[in-house]
Amino acid sequence: MRARSFFISTLKEAPADADIVSQQLMIRAGMIKKLAAGVYTYMPMGLRSLRKIENIIREEMNRAGAIELLLPMVQPAELWQESGRWEKYGPELLRFKDRHQRDFVIQPTSEEVITDFARQEIRSWRQLPVNLYQIQTKFRDERRPRFGVMRGREFTMKDGYSFDRDQQGALKSYDKMYAAYQRIFTRLGLTFRAVAADTGSIGGDRSHEFQVIADTGEDLIAYCPDSDFAANIELAPAPCVIEKREEPKEAMQKVPTPGREKCEAVVELLGRELTSSMKSVVLAAERFNEKGEAVEPQIVMILLRADHDLNEVKAGKLPELKDGFRFATDAEIIKAFGCKPGYLGPVGIKSDIVVYADLTAAKMSDFICGANEEGYHITGVNWGRDLPEPKVADLRNVVEGDASPDGKGTIRLQRGIEVGHVFYLGTKYSQALNATYLDENGKPQVLEMGCYGIGVSRLLGAAIEQGHDEQGIIWPESIAPFTTVICPMNYSKSEMVREAADKIYEDLKAAGVDVILDDREMRPGVMFAEWELIGVPHRIVVGERGLKNGEVEYAYRRTIKEKQMVKTEAIVDFILNR
The missing domain is CATH 3.90.960.10 (YbaK/aminoacyl-tRNA synthetase-associated domain)
Known part of the structure; x- marks a missing residue:
């Protein structure tokens, strides 16, 4: 990709209503543009990162045996009435009537629709287990949308649903998805914790959240540094800190x-x-x-x-x-x-x-x-x-220093951003919607279900909250809009620079590197500042002075002030090794 043929739209300042760092930097870096409260246009730069996240999720879901489908965004009210959530979900559920005055919703999640699909399509025990997922737009009518893509009304979500014969099979599916999520967030290059969590309005009996560690996170995570215990503070057991009740010594x-x-x-x-x-x-x-x-x-x-x-x-x-x-x-x-x-x-x-x-x-x-x-x-x-x-x-929140429930140390607290959640649902929805299959004896049995979600667009904000500095975004390589940028000095005026930059660009492309060549007429300082704001991990500066010595300058975004000279003929292998 050449910068002249791409759409780059950066800002020096973020809008006054941008609340947190990720929202400010995404707007400034030209990744999103606000259309309405909690509703954003994904600009070409932001969409590249979003698609990379989706691709990693797809690869790991497919590897785990899940099958992709696409469910409608618009769902009939009858299904929500069957499950009982039409009344219980609350005002976040966006409801509307069509021209025939029939009630519909814009999906905030799809348990009802996928269960309806299963009761129509899954007939025999021979079809089980089956795991279906989608990556689809969702809408939740948040009372106070804020924090950019972190708490928007319209967002992209991966939601998956497993169907099994019995609880034993459902828990195996759960464990398989739990392992897939571990691989996904590891490949995304994020520091995260999987924590025991409350099931909330989704329901079910077993639940883990995947939390990206960040000081600006809305959730508090309780964990033990000396063991594997980790839980959302909402679920973390809080022990009694008084060994025994003392006998009264005072008069009331x-x-x-x-x-x-x-x-x-x-x-x-x-x-x-x-x-x-x-x-x-x-x-x-x-x-x-x-x-x-x-x-x-x-x-x-x-x-x-x-x-x-x-x-x-x-x-x-x-x-x-x-x-x-x-x-x-x-x-x-x-x-x-x-x-x-x-x-x-x-x-x-x-x-x-x-x-x-x-x-x-x-x-x-x-x-x-x-x-x-x-x-x-x-x-x-x-x-x-x-x-x-x-x-x-047990009715209180844990505090730092409380004994860990597993008896292996004391509790520490840290902030996190929830980006994924896995639930064992059991028969909560299949019972309500009468989703059954025929067992070996021809008798109907209720399907056991699991539910697995990832906030795809939220991951963009979480990654930035975890990785940024005064200059701008510091992306993990796997989801940066481009992994390498070539910054030529006087590209249009110097034939030496142009030829060298073009060759490096073509060689990197041929080697499979996601590279962009900045062929615009910009002052070096402005060009560098823009790419530091956008957060491309690797930068190659091509200038006449270096080329005369057979070298180009390399800088890594995480240590941007540390520059090194690399032989021109070795730069492609150098980037590949990095």
């Missing part, structure tokens, strides 16, 4: 704490440690009568040691909250406790309020909590003596 006492609504302010006033205080989180679970009419919500009080934070995913697994919950409103809190937030506690509350204590909170003694009266807290509170024993569950 109500103390004035005017204007002290935060635990930190209360313990400062009382001269105590934060770990001696209990904080309350009040949740509400919606309830309905037999007619489907909303009635008073179930109020649930969650108690945590004051230095710990609520894990909402864990809370959502409690029996009272498993069908959905929200944080209680101030009005609901005042009605239930007779007091505004900031002074709440479990002592003397109404019997219909369900109380859960985190594992650590349940072992506390002589603790401080709200008195359910504005301006007052209670000290010296003890379970059993001063209030009933609570229901107990």
